[in-house]
Amino acid sequence: MDTRFPFVDWFRNSSPYINAHRGRTFVILVEGEAVAKGRGEQLIQDLALLHTLGVRLVVVFGIRPQVHQALGEAGITPRRHQGRWVADEAVMAQVERIAAERRLWLEARLSLGLPNTPLHGVEMTVVSGNLVMAKPLGVRDGVDFDRSGEVRRVRAQAIQGLLDQGALVVLPPLGFSSTGEVFDLEAAEVAQHAAMGLSADKLILLGEASGLFDHSGQLQRQLTPDDAESLLAQADPEGELARHLGAACAASRHGVARTHLLSWHDHDALLGELFTRDGVGTMITRHRYEQLRPAELGDIGGLLELLDPLERRGMLVPRSRERLEYEIDDYVVIDRDGMIIGCAALHTFGEATMGELACVAVHVGYRGGARGELLLAEIERRARQRRLEALFALTTHTTHWFFEHGFRLAETEELPPLKREAYNHARKSKILVKPLA
Missing domain, CATH: 3.40.630.30 (Gcn5-related N-acetyltransferase (GNAT))
Structure with a gap:
């Protein structure tokens, strides 16, 4: 068989998935570490490719490492409790600034259309806004979390309307209250509630880990929420994997057909998971894949x-x-x-x-x-x-x-x-x- 163009065979085998994903709604979380470690450009190209193939995309981005760096440069040491920092006014000023900078950077990269670039000739409308409503965490164990919050709801109807118009929706890890305040949110929680509110076909969480592994080190390619939660108890409760796994299990139980845990370290993870039969990470679903x-x-x-x-x-x-x-x-x-x-x-x-x-x-x-x-x-x-x-x-x-x-x-x-x-x-x-x- 002629193998001068091996990608052609891959492209043929991926065609059923190209057809199956067209018109579907995916919520994709990209943690801030991916951008901090130089993986942002590649991931943006992959997101643009999905958009051109007809996938309805909601992209949630994290900003933890960027905020940590900004706080250090400003000489601010935030108090931490129950895995969250206390977002007082000084911390929140940095959170808002970094979130705005990251959103603008993302929108700029998704607008790039110069010749000899992967997005040449592709016009994308990227929209963000007050699409996530939040409430304060309040006082817990005697600690006032100030402007650290949690998701109250996502404005699913507004997001659906934007997706219907062909827009790519971007959600920062921020939420807004009915009293006009802005709250710092966990990016994984935003992605979870967005996927649940939209009844998304997929929730994809790109983090450090390549998925979930059993005691022998074998990658678990498919798990039910019950199976996955038994592994959640073994994870560091304040670590990223615990946040991702908790979001994945909750979304799976509330109408999201499939959730995927992938590593941004793997340059092929996103497309490999979506366009090959076996994928590369861990999928959590109530429905049997096999x-x-x-x-x-x-x-x-x-x-x-x-x-x-x-x-x-x-x-x-x-x-x-x-x-x-x-x-x-x-x-x-x-x-x-x-x-x-x-x-x-x-x-x-x-x-x-x-x-x-x-x-x-x-x-x-x-x-x-x-x-x-x-x-x-x-x-x-x-x-x-x-x-x-x-x-x-x-x-x-x-x-x-x-x-x-x-x-x-x-x-x-x-x-x-x-x-x-x-x-x-x-x-x-x-x-x-x-x-x-």
């Missing part, structure tokens, strides 16, 4: 694509579209974000007490993850529901896998009569049987 389910007629195309290479290698008996349609109720599939990556079938034979485990297949890119065992367990469950006493399988290539899962060699005489008559002696398939008692 699920085992009964097959449907709409899966026929995916089944044919999955089975074709195995049939061409002689590992499976060819199955026509018509046969798959006729037998579709016999099949279970593993669906990974719309792609069929595994399947198996249970065929029965009238009054026979033995069923056939057939067409066990897992996509070559997803082997080694116990998906074959998952399919076998589901077929065994179905067989027991139908009061079958045993399963049999015919194979020419994978005898040892069946041995490892409780099957034994058998003779044709043990097969149900209908299958015995149809047995292809020229193929010389091994017959394996597993009792279900």
